[in-house]
Amino acid sequence: MSRQRPDVGDLVERARGGEPRAVARLVSMVEDASPQLREVMTALAPYAGRAHVVGLTGPPGVGKSTSTNALVGALRARDLRVGVLAVDPSSPFSGGALLGDRIRMSDHALDPGVYIRSMASRGHLGGLAWSTPQAIRVLDAAGCDVVLVETVGVGQSEVEVAGLADTTVVLLAPGAGDGVQAAKAGILEIGDVYVVNKADREGAEQVRRELRTMVGLTARADDWKPPVVLTVAASGQGVDDLVEALQGHRSWLGESGRLAQRRARRARDEVEAIAVAALRSRWEGVGGHADLDRLASGVAAGELDPYTAADRLIG
Amino acid sequence: MSRQRPDVGDLVERARGGEPRAVARLVSMVEDASPQLREVMTALAPYAGRAHVVGLTGPPGVGKSTSTNALVGALRARDLRVGVLAVDPSSPFSGGALLGDRIRMSDHALDPGVYIRSMASRGHLGGLAWSTPQAIRVLDAAGCDVVLVETVGVGQSEVEVAGLADTTVVLLAPGAGDGVQAAKAGILEIGDVYVVNKADREGAEQVRRELRTMVGLTARADDWKPPVVLTVAASGQGVDDLVEALQGHRSWLGESGRLAQRRARRARDEVEAIAVAALRSRWEGVGGHADLDRLASGVAAGELDPYTAADRLIG
Numbered sequence: 130m131s132r133q134r135p136d137v138g139d140l141v142e143r144a145r146g147g148e149p150r151a152v153a154r155l156v157s158m159v160e161d162a163s164p165q166l167r168e169v170m171t172a173l174a175p176y177a178g179r180a181h182v183v184g185l186t187g188p189p190g191v192g193k194s195t196s197t198n199a200l201v202g203a204l205r206a207r208d209l210r211v212g213v214l215a216v217d218p219s220s221p222f223s224g225g226a227l228l229g230d231r232i233r234m235s236d237h238a239l240d241p242g243v244y245i246r247s248m249a250s251r252g253h254l255g256g257l258a259w260s261t262p263q264a265i266r267v268l269d270a271a272g273c274d275v276v277l278v279e280t281v282g283v284g285q286s287e288v289e290v291a292g293l294a295d296t297t298v299v300l301l302a303p304g305a306g307d308g309v310q311a312a313k314a315g316i317l318e319i320g321d322v323y324v325v326n327k328a329d330r331e332g333a334e335q336v337r338r339e340l341r342t343m344v345g346l347t348a349r350a351d352d353w354k355p356p357v358v359l360t361v362a363a364s365g366q367g368v369d370d371l372v373e374a375l376q377g378h379r380s381w382l383g384e385s386g387r388l389a390q391r392r393a394r395r396a397r398d399e400v401e402a403i404a405v406a407a408l409r410s411r412w413e414g415v416g417g418h419a420d421l422d423r424l425a426s427g428v429a430a431g432e433l434d435p436y437t438a439a440d441r442l443i444g
Numbered sequence: 445m446s447r448q449r450p451d452v453g454d455l456v457e458r459a460r461g462g463e464p465r466a467v468a469r470l471v472s473m474v475e476d477a478s479p480q481l482r483e484v485m486t487a488l489a490p491y492a493g494r495a496h497v498v499g500l501t502g503p504p505g506v507g508k509s510t511s512t513n514a515l516v517g518a519l520r521a522r523d524l525r526v527g528v529l530a531v532d533p534s535s536p537f538s539g540g541a542l543l544g545d546r547i548r549m550s551d552h553a554l555d556p557g558v559y560i561r562s563m564a565s566r567g568h569l570g571g572l573a574w575s576t577p578q579a580i581r582v583l584d585a586a587g588c589d590v591v592l593v594e595t596v597g598v599g600q601s602e603v604e605v606a607g608l609a610d611t612t613v614v615l616l617a618p619g620a621g622d623g624v625q626a627a628k629a630g631i632l633e634i635g636d637v638y639v640v641n642k643a644d645r646e647g648a649e650q651v652r653r654e655l656r657t658m659v660g661l662t663a664r665a666d667d668w669k670p671p672v673v674l675t676v677a678a679s680g681q682g683v684d685d686l687v688e689a690l691q692g693h694r695s696w697l698g699e700s701g702r703l704a705q706r707r708a709r710r711a712r713d714e715v716e717a718i719a720v721a722a723l724r725s726r727w728e729g730v731g732g733h734a735d736l737d738r739l740a741s742g743v744a745a746g747e748l749d750p751y752t753a754a755d756r757l758i759g
Contacts, residue, residue: 393741396739399750404758405720408723438715439718
């Protein structure tokens with residue numbers, strides 16, 4: 130098979146049949162913004178929407194990778210197929226995620242019921258806001274029951290993860306990311322489930338108390354009460370409780386009608402991101418580029434205000 | 445004067461004359477996405493482009509606020525007018541920056557040569573990518589010689605700051621944000637000047653050595669060699685060296701022609717952000733909203749792929 134022009138229908142068929150290489154190839158096409166992506170998404174559309182998409186976020190040092198790893202194990206023990214996307218929104222320049230933390234995931238590297246994939250934006254237009262929903266759709270259509278989306282590194286917007294997931298898990302740990310810092314990051318407003326990891330360490334009980342208080346004080350637009358789960362991901366302690374909390378939230382989403390709402394909002398964000406990327410590519414592409422550069426020079430020189438420039442760009 | 449419809453010409457005139465309340469009012473109009481903003485930007489355009497825009501970024505705990513405060517003092521001692529924008533991209537939900545750290549800035553609250561302003565996105569379309577360049581333009585046109593842009597909180601994209609500034613300062617400190625974490629965040633690729641703050645603490649020399657090595661290994665698109673400055677911002681030690689490093693970078697930018705390049709790129713980003721916000725507002729506004737929602741529902745239901753939906757949205 131040529132590396133240049135894969136047969137999309139065949140690839141999608143094989144991915145749906147659970148062939149890991151076909152799944153990997155489709156995710157690469159997303160990452161590389163392949164020109165055939167539209168064809169891929171059209172082919173996948175009818176098969177997506179079944180997976181439970183779970184986002185994991187939290188400050189550095191709380192054990193996100195270890196927790197993801199432990200979750201994969203617990204979900205596999207329940208015979209669920211699992212996809213893992215580790216996204217790194219903070220490395221647009223280096224063109225690739227640092228994979229050190231990923232090595233631990235090799236616990237599951239040979240399990241055919243688990244797809245693990247790191248993803249960077251590779252600097253293409255729209256970045257991860259554009260590519261992550263499409264990669265999720267690939268794993269979803271390939272038959273994953275749960276797709277875990279973990280953000281790697283610091284500096285990313287935790288809020289973006291919340292926008293992509295059915296259920297957002299916010300991880301904290303004693304001594305890493307204290308209460309005030311967490312509040313600053315706004316992550317106490319986005320969790321559907323909170324985890325205090327490294328719960329065998331001193332201070333875990335205090336983090337839980339603080340979390341419960343702060344979660345109680347935060348007004349939510351819905352009537353879900355986010356649980357706080359204690360785990361020691363490295364030993365597996367509490368991970369079953371976490372799985373139950375995730376499944377509890379998934380059930381609530383379905384029963385309350387919130388799942389459809391969240392997914393419609395997600396689809397809206399995705400359609401907008403694709404539309405914006407298409408327009409940017411038009412503006413910055415051959416022909417358009419000269420226009421934008423000329424307008425920008427006018428603004429930089431103070432000859433033109435940016436609104437008028439934007440009008441001319443759109444018009 | 446009515447709070448509803450200020451006389452823009454009068455406001456701009458008073459802001460240019462250095463009246464703090466007029467400057468504050470104009471920044472508020474940016475923050476609130478006032479409908480008169482276009483008029484404001486048109487009036488300001490000819491007067492902007494003189495200030496040296498300096499971005500400050502780094503992991504939590506390195507002393508960003510203290511360093512900003514110390515820098516303001518050192519710049520004021522040189523009789524320069526200073527504007528400070530503390531932006532908080534991580535709090536779209538709460539509708540306002542947490543201002544605890546800002547209290548220290550009250551050292552300069554009564555100095556008429558200093559404007560200090562915290563800014564949150566208040567959830568409007570385009571967020572801080574849209575509003576920050578406009579707030580910078582206000583301070584610039586009001587006669588600030590230096591505009592310091594400091595990001596508050598964790599979770600923001602440090603990279604965005606680099607896109608807004610002439611000179612980006614990356615702060616580290618011993619014990620806060622170790623080398624590997626910093627590399628992950630990609631912040632070792634964006635600094636024009638590096639600072640090891642809290643240099644009186646153990647480990648400062650090691651952070652400097654690591655920084656020098658990593659900065660040396662990082663390929664830059666230009667031939668600027670980022671200096672590494674040791675400071676103790678709380679006592680003022682090393683802050684004059686930092687000011688000299690900033691001024692050295694500013695001179696190099698001018699002489700090498702990079703200043704014009706950076707500003708043209710910045711203007712390009714700004715024009716794009718305004719154009720995108722205008723389109724989003726059209727899509728999500730009365731009339732457009734129904735279209736986008738309908739398309740999104742189709743995508744969520746698997747009846748439509750997101751590319752086709754995006755085409756219909758644009759078309």
